[in-house]
Amino acid sequence: MxxxxxxxxxxxxxxxxxxxxxxxxxxxxxxxxxxxWEKARELGFGEGTSIYDSSIVFGNVTVGEHTWxxxxxxxxxxxxxxxxxxxxxxxAGVQIYTHDTVERSLSGGKAPIITAPTKIGSNCYIGPxxxxxxxxTIGDGVIIGANSLVLRDIPSYCKAWGSPCRIVSKV
Numbered sequence: 159m160x161x162x163x164x165x166x167x168x169x170x171x172x173x174x175x176x177x178x179x180x181x182x183x184x185x186x187x188x189x190x191x192x193x194x195w196e197k198a199r200e201l202g203f204g205e206g207t208s209i210y211d212s213s214i215v216f217g218n219v220t221v222g223e224h225t226w227x228x229x230x231x232x233x234x235x236x237x238x239x240x241x242x243x244x245x246x247x248x249x250a251g252v253q254i255y256t257h258d259t260v261e262r263s264l265s266g267g268k269a270p271i272i273t274a275p276t277k278i279g280s281n282c283y284i285g286p287x288x289x290x291x292x293x294x295t296i297g298d299g300v301i302i303g304a305n306s307l308v309l310r311d312i313p314s315y316c317k318a319w320g321s322p323c324r325i326v327s328k329v
Contacts, residue, residue: 186212189229198227204244217256222280228252237273237292243280249304251287254278258292279314288323299329 173190177183194208201215204223209215212229217236221227222244229250233240237257242248256276261269274293278284282296285304290296295311302308303319312318315329 185229188212222246228286235276237271238275239277241275241277243278243282243298245280246278246282246284248278248284249286249288252284252290253288254290255292285319301329 170187170190174184177185177190188211192211194210195206197211198207198209198221201209201219203209203221204225206224207221207227209227210229210231213227213231213233216234217240218238219233219235219240219242221242224244225242225246225248227233227248231248231251232253233242234253234255234257237255240254240256254276257271257273259271262271272292276290276292276294278290278296279298279300281298282300282302284290284302285306287304288302288306288308290308294308296302296308297312297314297316299315300312301317302312302323303317305321306319306323307321308318308323310323312323312325316325317327317329318325
């Protein structure tokens with residue numbers, strides 16, 4: 159067991175140095191081992207899409223082609239379909255949901271979990287640490303600023319940010 163742990167540490171140090179020299183970054187252990195593009199293919203995502211090993215995927219999630227899904231994201235399609243288009247950037251720490259348990263919690267478990275499909279169009283940028291709630295539709299060509307809380311639909315070709323998220327201009 160100690161020999162295996164020693165080999166794993168040696169591998170990690172070697173990969174960490176290699177990746178840091180090439181890309182000036184360090185990653186969690188799983189991201190040195192798992193190929194981001196292979197993980198996306200296994201999840202049935204579109205050609206050229208990548209998703210970090212540190213990302214969590216639940217339920218019914220579809221993603222188009224050439225979309226980048228950053229580290230530490232949550233794609234929760236457990237309440238219905240979660241659809242992300244092609245050529246998107248889903249930044250680090252983004253959380254996207256298709257359900258909430260607010261009514262269930264307030265009712266002491268008597269009310270059902272509320273679900274609704276959530277959709278992000280193509281050619282979108284979703285800034286770091288953004289939360290997109292159930293039932294939201296974001297159109298094509300949308301920019302969502304960092305740390306936004308998206309509670310309502312955002313039409314195509316808009317810039318929006320804030321908590322709650324609001325449209326600030328057209329793209």
